[in-house]
Amino acid sequence: MITTSYVAQAKGRTPLVCLTAYTTPMAKLLDAHCDVVLVGDSVGMVLHGLPSTLGVTLDMMILHGRAVRRGVERALVVVDMPFGSYEESPEQAFRNAARLMAETGCAAVKLEGGEPMAGTIRFLAARGVPVMAHVGLTPQSVNTFGGYAVQGRGEDGERVARDAAAVAEAGAFAVVLEKVPESLARRVTSEIAVPTIGIGASQACDGQILVVDDMLGAFTDFRPKFVHRYAELSAEAEKAVAAYAADVRARRFPTADHVFGDTPGAVARGRGA
Template sequence: MSASSKAAAITAPGIARHKGKPSLVCLTAYTTPVAELVDAHCDIVLVGDSVGMVMHGLSSTLGVTLDMMIMHGKAVRRGVKRALMVVDMPFGTYEESPEQAFRNATRLMAETGCAAVKLEGGEEMAETIRFLCARGIPVMGHIGLTPQAVNSLGGYRVQGRGEGAEIVRRDAAAVAEAGAFSIVLEKVPDGLGRLITEEIPVPTIGIGASAACDGQVLVTDDMLGMFTAFRPKFVKRYAELGQAADAAIAAFAREVREGRFPAAEHVFADEIPTAPRGAAV
């Protein structure tokens, strides 16, 4: 967002008005130290349900619970001072009914102090999004590849190709009309991402979508290269911290086994008491 807006806390209505350049910047955070780092540079900090895979070793986001999101949300809140903090609603906490979504969204906001929630789904979730927005809960939408629906989608495939493009367009229009202040577009073709960005009045946040989106989001651990084996096409590595960490841990282990750590400069010298002069021994 503009430099003049950086001093004040960013709000969901402020994001909603931000169509066009400069692009919105969004990264994930699950801990206080990372939240402090990304808050200094981002417009939106997302406590994503990707925490299940990144921090807890789960094979997908489906095992993430509301309590897990609240725990990590509280930690991130301590580190966020300026960016808009958004927390994902995990699988099974909002699909049943608008009332179920409202109960769980209010708990998320009350216990974490977040400013908005994010939920996945298109036309089928429009009623729920409208229900939440009408009751004071800002909602970020998420369409295209929706990881919580990975089993019904048949894997982490690009969405919106061929006849599927019209489905994603309808989803975008429905979510925007329902009141979402922004919409994540995940893993859709470039042309479709551009078209949807032009068609809907709220900002699009791309992840594997298009450079034409109104903003971009990545998982922080992915763009920092924390995982050496995970290299999706849409992630640019801005560092290789996983390799650096592995080398540092190997060096520490080697020095400990060789007796070279700790060295004299890493330990505290003893002041050995001495017997007073003339004292009997």
């Protein structure tokens, strides 16, 4: 199984492949191909229909963390700490990180924030909690930023660079760089000693991450610039649902192949609605 040490030592080597997932079947699919499977708090928006990640709870992260962990044998599983679960104090962060790790079996947690979170990261790392940091656009700060705009343009780039340096020095084993200019991502990647994992950043980062649902085209109304769609599953799924609906209404489904006769036969395995 891939470890946090393996990820930390991947700096400057073959780029790390990372995807965000929330369910056991998807985790099983990703496991053979990914170095890191992140259980992101984006689950609130992707699966639960929330307008942002702010409504995600620790219990939700534990539920989906368990599901993903059951589907993974090889990849490193990292679980997001949701908004409000770590900002109050290092002690609060440790209690909730310890619960996340104990109840999900994940190997590490991820938290958002730069210089203000450096002390918390140091506190966690000293107590056996591996931390993946997240700087640049931090979605839990959407109200502070006033939206999901690119971070680190112009003079603001110094802030993002300081944030990345602070969390790396504090003991984070990797740093997610989200939605920052390419030149800044290249600079940060060259300046800090731990791997950078880009999302809307630069090809020069030490790894890349996307939400798997975005990459697979599971939604038709969300097309951020930084996502390349490797499939259009939403369109294919809609065709399949339409075909099923038409067959049901025309009494073409179920056919004789899908129903049971009066004579006992082999025991069929299956599940109900």
